[in-house]
Amino acid sequence: MISYFVSFLIMGSIYAMAALALNLQWGFTGLMNFGIGAFYMLGAYTSAILTCPATTEHLGGFGLPLVVGFAGAALVPGVVAFLIGFPALRLRGGTFAIALLAIHETLLLTVRNESWLTNGVWGIRGIPRPFFEVINPRHYGYFYLIIAGGLLILAYLAITKSVGSPWGRILRGISEDEDLTSMSGKNCWSYKMQSFVFGSMVMGIAGATYVHYTGFVSPQVFNPLMSTFYVWLIVMVGGTGNNKGVIVGAFLVWAIWVGSDFLTDFVPAAVATRIGFIRMLFVGIILTVTILTRPQGILSRKRLIADWYR
Amino acid sequence: MSLLTVRSITAGYGVQDVLFDVSIEVDHGNVIAVIGPNGAGKTTLLRAIVGIIRPKTGYILFKDRSLVGMEPEHVVRMGLGWVPQEENIFPSMTVAENLEMGAYILREDIHERLDEVYAMFPALGQRMRQMAGSLSGGQRQMLAVARGLMPRPDLLLLDEPTAGLAPNLVRMMLGKIKEVTDQLKRAVLLVTQTIDALKLCQRGYLLSAGEIKYTDSTDQLLGNQEVRHLYFGGGATSLG
Numbered sequence: 001m002i003s004y005f006v007s008f009l010i011m012g013s014i015y016a017m018a019a020l021a022l023n024l025q026w027g028f029t030g031l032m033n034f035g036i037g038a039f040y041m042l043g044a045y046t047s048a049i050l051t052c053p054a055t056t057e058h059l060g061g062f063g064l065p066l067v068v069g070f071a072g073a074a075l076v077p078g079v080v081a082f083l084i085g086f087p088a089l090r091l092r093g094g095t096f097a098i099a100l101l102a103i104h105e106t107l108l109l110t111v112r113n114e115s116w117l118t119n120g121v122w123g124i125r126g127i128p129r130p131f132f133e134v135i136n137p138r139h140y141g142y143f144y145l146i147i148a149g150g151l152l153i154l155a156y157l158a159i160t161k162s163v164g165s166p167w168g169r170i171l172r173g174i175s176e177d178e179d180l181t182s183m184s185g186k187n188c189w190s191y192k193m194q195s196f197v198f199g200s201m202v203m204g205i206a207g208a209t210y211v212h213y214t215g216f217v218s219p220q221v222f223n224p225l226m227s228t229f230y231v232w233l234i235v236m237v238g239g240t241g242n243n244k245g246v247i248v249g250a251f252l253v254w255a256i257w258v259g260s261d262f263l264t265d266f267v268p269a270a271v272a273t274r275i276g277f278i279r280m281l282f283v284g285i286i287l288t289v290t291i292l293t294r295p296q297g298i299l300s301r302k303r304l305i306a307d308w309y310r
Numbered sequence: 311m312s313l314l315t316v317r318s319i320t321a322g323y324g325v326q327d328v329l330f331d332v333s334i335e336v337d338h339g340n341v342i343a344v345i346g347p348n349g350a351g352k353t354t355l356l357r358a359i360v361g362i363i364r365p366k367t368g369y370i371l372f373k374d375r376s377l378v379g380m381e382p383e384h385v386v387r388m389g390l391g392w393v394p395q396e397e398n399i400f401p402s403m404t405v406a407e408n409l410e411m412g413a414y415i416l417r418e419d420i421h422e423r424l425d426e427v428y429a430m431f432p433a434l435g436q437r438m439r440q441m442a443g444s445l446s447g448g449q450r451q452m453l454a455v456a457r458g459l460m461p462r463p464d465l466l467l468l469d470e471p472t473a474g475l476a477p478n479l480v481r482m483m484l485g486k487i488k489e490v491t492d493q494l495k496r497a498v499l500l501v502t503q504t505i506d507a508l509k510l511c512q513r514g515y516l517l518s519a520g521e522i523k524y525t526d527s528t529d530q531l532l533g534n535q536e537v538r539h540l541y542f543g544g545g546a547t548s549l550g
Contacts, residue, residue, distance in 0.1 A: 166410070169403070173411055176400050179362050182382040183392050185415035185461070241402075 006141035008258055009251075013148040014210050016250035017155045019234040020243055021202035027241035028163045029195040030175030032093060035100030036203055037227030038107045042080055043073035043204025044211045044221075045111065048124045051212075055126075058119040066130050070208050077204030081197045089192050104224060112219045123218025127211050148209050152247070155202050160243050162198070171195050175241075225280070230257075233283060237290050239297030248298055256282060311374060313338045313465055313497050314359070314390075319368030321358040327366070328354040330520045334499075336465060341491050341498045343508050343528070345541060346517035352501040353395065355517065356467045359499075360392045361385045372465070387415050391463030395470040395501075398454035401443030405434050408442050408453055412460030420460075427456045430489065448479035455486065465497045466490065472504055484510060508532070516541070 018040055025031040047069035054061035088099045111118045118124065135143050162168050170191050173181035178188050211217045221227065230253070238249020260279045264272040271278070290297070314336040322328040328351045336342045344352050357363050359370055361382040370377040377385055386392075391412075400408050409427060413420040428435030431452050437445065442453060451471055458466050471487065472480040488510055490496050500507060508514055514531045516524040524537055531537055 166414070169407060169411065170414075172402065173400055176402060177397050179382065180394065180398065180400070181411070182362075183360065183386050184411045185383050185386045187381070187383050 003138075003141050006145050008254065010141065010145050010148045010213055011258075012251040012254040013145070013152040014206050014213070015231065015234060015254055016247045017152050017206040017209065018203050018231045019238065019246045019250050020152075020155050020159050021199040021206070022231050022235050023241065023243060023246045024159050024163065024171075024202070025195055025199040027235060027246075028168060028175060029171040029192055030178075031089075031192060031196055031199075032097035033100050033196070033199070034097040034224075034228060034232075035104040036231050037222045037224055038100070038104040039077040039081060039200040039203035040207040040210075040227050041107065041111060041219075041222040042077040043207030044217050045118055045124070045207075046076040046204070047073040047208035048127045048211050048217050049118075051128050052124060052126060053128075057122075058115070058124060059117045060124075066128060066212060069212070070205060073204045073208030074201040075204075077207075078197045078201040081200035082193065085193045085196050089189055089196065101224070101228075104228065108219055108222055111222070118219075121219060123216060123220075124211075125216050127215045127217065129212055129215050144213055148213065151205060151209055155205070156243055156247065159202070163243075167191075167194075172241075225283075230283070233287055235297075237286060237297055239299040242297065242299040245297050245299030252298075253286065256286060312336060312371075313340075313373065314499070315369075315371040316355075316359065317368050317370075319358060319365040319370065321354060321363055321365040323354075323363065328520050329358065329365075331368070332517070332520070332522055333368075334515050334522070334525075336497050336499050338464075339491065339495050339497055340513070341487070341500060341511045343511040343514040344499065344501045344517055345503065345508060345514055345531075347503075347541065350517045351520040352517055353469055354520075356392060356394075356469055356499070356501060359385075359467060360390065386461065386463075389462075389464035391458040391461060391466045393454045393458040393466065393468050393471060395473055398469075399442045399445075399450055399457065401441070403442055404439050405442055405445070405453055406438040408457050409434075409460055412457035415461050423460060423462075427460060430459075430486065431456050448475050448482070451475060451479075451483060452486070455483070455490075459490065459494075459496075462494075463496065465499065467499045467501075469501045470503065471500075472502065472507060480504065480506065505532070 018036060022033060022036055025033045049060040050062050050064045050072045051066055051069035052060045053063050084103055088096055091099055112121055130147065131143065132140060163171065170181060170186050173184065174188050174191060182188050234249045234253050235246055237253055238247065239245025257279065260282050263278065264275050312335040316332060316334045318331050318333055320327055320330055332355060344355060346352055354363065358365050359377065361377060361380050365378055372388055372390055375388065400411060409424055410420065413423055416423060433449055434453055434456055445453060455468065455471055468487065472483050475483060484507055487498060491498055500511060502508060508528055511528050514526065514528055515522050516531065516537060524531065524534060
């Protein structure tokens with residue numbers, strides 16, 4: 001049971017990292033990124049390919065240290081976000097969101113079909129797990145929790161420090177009124193690009209943290225429901241524009257998601273086979289209840305900003 | 311040479327033109343009014359000047375340099391400030407943060423500049439850590455004008471700064487505008503619909519249906535029977 005709880009905390013930390021990155025892009029900059037899964041996936045596959053031992057199944061066999069894998073997991077999504085940002089950041093609101101969703105689907109199809117690169121739908125196995133050989137497998141979860149939790153704390157501090165700086169103030173200005181912000185003498189497009197790239201890099205690191213925990217990656221993990229809209233749900237429940245709220249939201253939503261798995265023990269067998277759909281129904285209910293009862297989320301943005309000046 | 315010269319511009323949104331062959335001039339230190347009914351294109355004119363929309367024809371010169379095609383962030387660095395009528399502050403930021411947003415182009419220490427602005431608007435100094443979204447209507451307008459003044463613009467574009475304010479706040483705001491022009495020697499292009507605001511100006515342009523119908527000194531404009539009839543409603547003090 002404890003190991004299950006540790007696993008819950010690790011996955012919650014990974015989702016919290018991705019949600020913090022989305023919060024930077026959406027909560028503080030107003031960029032409606034519906035392609036989170038694309039950057040999460042790029043980070044995951046980049047680190048997997050860079051660190052895996054030699055294989056004929058897919059590109060890779062580089063066997064590089066995990067640090068290099070994590071660095072690549074930040075760099076590749078960052079570069080891709082930079083290239084995508086040139087055309088996409090000319091779009092606003094919903095059109096930007098749809099463009100990112102399309103890019104996610106395109107990259108997902110590429111990963112599924114380009115077997116020489118990613119081993120297609122069979123995925124990549126044997127992804128190295130840090131110090132797995134020297135740590136008792138029974139206690140490995142605790143060790144990885146330190147890594148995932150540490151990365152989450154780093155992501156939280158980096159993003160919170162950034163949004164509290166004059167740089168972050170420009171981002172908040174853009175999210176409220178881009179025209180007015182441009183009259184501060186700042187190039188809003190450039191700031192949106194910086195936020196987009198920074199957030200995408202953190203999403204990539206979250207992806208790498210995931211694959212080095214599971215030791216396996218396949219395209220199924222990155223379907224839009226689990227890799228994009230789930231992260232959106234976390235931000236909306238936790239509190240858009242509030243980093244602490246987003247972390248709370250990540251663990252709460254993940255708890256509801258994994259908790260709903262236990263429902264199979266209490267429902268008839270015919271219903272138990274459809275439990276996956278029921279869990280998705282739960283996601284819809286959480287979203288609806290949040291919007292109706294607390295649209296600002298558990299912790300609102302206003303409270304956070306007031307905290308800075310206390 | 312005028313500080314600002316707008317010559318024969320046609321501008322609008324997409325295929326819909328709003329301004330047709332509009333020309334205005336603003337000299338150094340002058341207060342110039344643009345008056346006209348709702349929907350006349352007054353706000354569009356200001357948006358074209360600051361670079362948010364691009365004129366299809368004509369040209370705009372500021373300090374002898376063309377503003378056409380220039381991005382707003384470069385326009386403001388040339389010494390042009392803009393205070394929109396609505397959504398002219400950042401509600402989720404404090405008063406101090408709003409003012410700092412207006413001072414990013416300054417290379418000097420902004421604390422001295424903040425002190426100057428707080429001296430001009432004491433009510434803002436008392437509320438520097440208050441969220442701007444919680445200010446009253448008059449305080450918001452004060453903050454918007456103060457933010458516009460932070461970078462010490464040579465020309466400040468004010469879009470109906472007294473709209474929706476109580477009469478005592480209108481008088482206060484007009485007093486501040488007079489202070490800006492008399493003491494700070496800044497030029498102001500003032501979009502307004504009130505006679506009291508028009509009286510502050512040396513000259514006025516009457517904009518109607520996207521065209522300049524009249525341009526004259528304020529006295530002449532106030533004495534023009536057709537202008538009075540159309541926009542002042544006889545003896546009324548409001549143009550709108």
